[in-house]
Amino acid sequence: EDKVVQSPLSLVVHEGDTVTLNCSYEVTNFRSLLWYKQEKKAPTFLFMLTSSGIEKKSGRLSSILDKKELFSILNITATQTGDSAIYLCAVLNAGNNRKLIWGLGTSLAVNP
Amino acid sequence: DGGITQSPKYLFRKEGQNVTLSCEQNLNHDAMYWYRQDPGQGLRLIYYSQIVNDFQKGDIAEGYSVSREKKESFPLTVTSAQKNPTAFYLCASSIARNSNQPQHFGDGTRLSIL
Numbered sequence: 001e002d003k004v005v006q007s008p009l010s011l012v013v014h015e016g017d018t019v020t021l022n023c024s025y026e027v028t029n030f031r032s033l034l035w036y037k038q039e040k041k042a043p044t045f046l047f048m049l050t051s052s053g054i055e056k057k058s059g060r061l062s063s064i065l066d067k068k069e070l071f072s073i074l075n076i077t078a079t080q081t082g083d084s085a086i087y088l089c090a091v092l093n094a095g096n097n098r099k100l101i102w103g104l105g106t107s108l109a110v111n112p
Numbered sequence: 113d114g115g116i117t118q119s120p121k122y123l124f125r126k127e128g129q130n131v132t133l134s135c136e137q138n139l140n141h142d143a144m145y146w147y148r149q150d151p152g153q154g155l156r157l158i159y160y161s162q163i164v165n166d167f168q169k170g171d172i173a174e175g176y177s178v179s180r181e182k183k184e185s186f187p188l189t190v191t192s193a194q195k196n197p198t199a200f201y202l203c204a205s206s207i208a209r210n211s212n213q214p215q216h217f218g219d220g221t222r223l224s225i226l
Contacts, residue, residue: 004154032212042116042202042217050212088155098209099170102154
């Protein structure tokens with residue numbers, strides 16, 4: 001059965017810290033891996049990764065995919081209180097089903 | 113601004129009552145989705161639609177129904193057959209289901225039982 005596992009499930013850090021969130025997957029017919037940030041409402045799209053070893057960056061956030069070891073990491077440097085959110089990882093199955101398999105998310109709290 | 117609008121933000125259901133959650137998008141996306149989010153669980157797919165007048169069951173369709181009469185609209189009805197409807201419901205859309213493009217989400221509707 002396809003699955004996506006995120007770790008840790010929750011994390012508390014201080015402003016200025018760097019954090020690394022993990023996402024491992026076992027999905028038949030991998031197409032892409034996506035990261036979303038969810039504050040109180042809608043998950044907002046961060047990154048889509050399809051190729052190994054190519055880092056995607058947006059400001060203090062970056063992400064990379066390893067298709068051999070079947071995982072991705074999301075890094076946040078110099079964290080701010082506004083980074084507090086649930087970070088969701090999902091993998092797109094490219095089979096006939098073609099659906100997103102979601103992890104449970106990592107809840108990040110950044111304290112001032 | 114282009115986006116996905118869900119309404120209402122909060123909804124209460126009485127026993128035996130059907131309720132309908134609205135989802136409208138002006139992104140000109142073909143594909144639309146309904147998810148349910150419960151504490152401690154990942155997003156679970158209820159229904160999806162690839163084009164107008166077509167929709168398919170997701171992983172947890174029992175007790176729910178949908179329609180797709182217009183490209184912009186994909187309402188979800190939570191029927192009285194859904195015995196545990198209390199959850200956060202998220203609507204999403206993407207350019208097309210077969211494209212490798214991300215889904216974009218509305219702000220959600222929180223449904224509770226009275």
